[in-house]
Amino acid sequence: xxxxxxxxxxxxxxxxxxxxxxxxxxxxxxxxxxxxxxxxxxxxxxxxxxxxxxxxxxxxxxxxxxxxxxxxxxxxxxxxxxxxxxxxxxxxxxxxxxxxxxxxxxxxxxxxxxxxxxxxxxxxxxxxxxxxxxxxxxxxxxxxxxxxxxxxxxxxxxxxxxxxxxxxxxxxxxxxxxxxxxxxxxxxxxxxxxxxxxxxxxxxxxxxxxxxxxxxxxxxxxxxxxxxxxxxxxxxxxxxxxxxxxxxxxxxxxxxxxxxxxxxxxxxxxxxx
Numbered sequence: 001x002x003x004x005x006x007x008x009x010x011x012x013x014x015x016x017x018x019x020x021x022x023x024x025x026x027x028x029x030x031x032x033x034x035x036x037x038x039x040x041x042x043x044x045x046x047x048x049x050x051x052x053x054x055x056x057x058x059x060x061x062x063x064x065x066x067x068x069x070x071x072x073x074x075x076x077x078x079x080x081x082x083x084x085x086x087x088x089x090x091x092x093x094x095x096x097x098x099x100x101x102x103x104x105x106x107x108x109x110x111x112x113x114x115x116x117x118x119x120x121x122x123x124x125x126x127x128x129x130x131x132x133x134x135x136x137x138x139x140x141x142x143x144x145x146x147x148x149x150x151x152x153x154x155x156x157x158x159x160x161x162x163x164x165x166x167x168x169x170x171x172x173x174x175x176x177x178x179x180x181x182x183x184x185x186x187x188x189x190x191x192x193x194x195x196x197x198x199x200x201x202x203x204x205x206x207x208x209x210x211x212x213x214x215x216x217x218x219x220x221x222x223x224x225x226x227x228x229x230x231x232x233x234x235x236x237x238x239x240x241x242x243x244x245x246x247x248x249x250x251x252x253x254x255x256x257x258x259x260x261x262x263x264x265x266x267x268x269x270x271x272x273x
Contacts, residue, residue, distance in 0.1 A: 001054070004044040008097030009037035011087045021087045044104055046273040053107040058099050066098045067091075111269045112262040118254060126253045132244055135201060138212050139237035141177055141194035143170070144187040146229035154229075163223050163230040170220050170232060177220070177234045186229070198239060208233065 013036045014022045018029055025033060047053050074080040081091055089097075145163040148154040153162070166184050169175050181194030189196055201209060205226040215221055215235035224231050 001048055002096055002100050002103065004041040004048075004100050005089075005093055005097035006037055006041055007088045007093060008100075009040045010034065011089065013037050013040070014087075021083065023086050043270075044100055047104050047107050047270075048100070050107065050273060052110045053103065056103045056106045056110070058102045058106065062102055063095055063099045066102065067095055070094075070098075108266060111266055115258070115262045115265050118257040118261065122257060123250055123254050126257065127246075127250055130249055130253060132246070132249060134242050134244055136213075136241040137198040137200045137239040138215075138235055139198045139239065140196055140212055141181060141234045141236060142187065142189070142196060142208075142231045143177075143181045143185040143194055144229055144231050145184070146186045159230055160223070163232060167220065167223060167232045170234075194234070195236075198237075 010022050010033055013033045014020060014025060014029075017033060017036075018025060022030065022033070048056075071077055071080040074083065084091060084094055143163070143166055145159045145166070146154055147156050147159050149156070152158060162184075166180060170177055170180055178193030178195075181190050184190075185194050187194070199209070199212070201213060203209075204212065205228075207224050208226050208231060211221045211224045212233050212235060215233065217235055217238055219235055221231075221233040221235075224233065
């Protein structure tokens with residue numbers, strides 16, 4: 001049986017939890033990662049020594065492709081192997097660790113393969129209560145000035161004064177809202193001219209939502225406050241509500257329900273190991 005790799009799992013959880021290699025972790029962070037990595041090794045071993053796990057064979061080609069996919073994220077193969085060395089891993093150990101990952105994945109896929117799709121009666125019952133309309137959405141841009149009393153220019157009075165002056169500029173003829181956002185907004189969306197993803201009612205801060213859904217296309221809002229700070233909003237576009245195709249709604253319900261059934265079977269199987 002291929003053995004789970006503690007070094008690899010340490011690296012995996014270090015990246016997941018802290019976004020860095022093991023060698024950059026502080027003592028407390030390392031202990032947290034080590035606990036998860038050891039538990040992962042134990043679980044992987046139980047899965048691979050199960051009746052289903054012992055029957056799984058991972059093609060060598062699949063392992064090589066998995067290694068190559070990770071190596072492709074680096075500037076060079078040497079840089080990839082150096083990073084492995086920094087995290088106490090050799091290339092051979094990486095191959096074995098990925099073989100374990102693929103074997104575990106294949107075993108779990110076998111466990112859930114026996115789960116039958118939900119019946120039409122179940123789907124029909126959920127369909128009755130499902131949303132059959134895609135709600136109205138608004139496309140918007142915004143400019144944010146944060147409130148932070150540790151900095152004089154971002155104290156509440158100063159932030160409100162700044163956003164008020166920015167709004168006055170935005171209302172001036174010939175001034176591009178996107179350029180103002182790029183120059184003044186303290187939100188990462190400033191790089192995209194203040195553009196945020198389309199939102200529907202209830203999916204944005206309540207104060208901002210009430211303001212946004214009261215705007216006409218092209219209209220600039222009054223100053224509105226959220227937990228992030230002060231904003232001015234520009235409504236770019238209104239995407240009208242539309243009825244959803246019944247077959248698409250049922251298909252989505254079927255997939256979601258089947259996924260839940262598979263997850264339940266997986267949990268049952270893992271608990272029995």
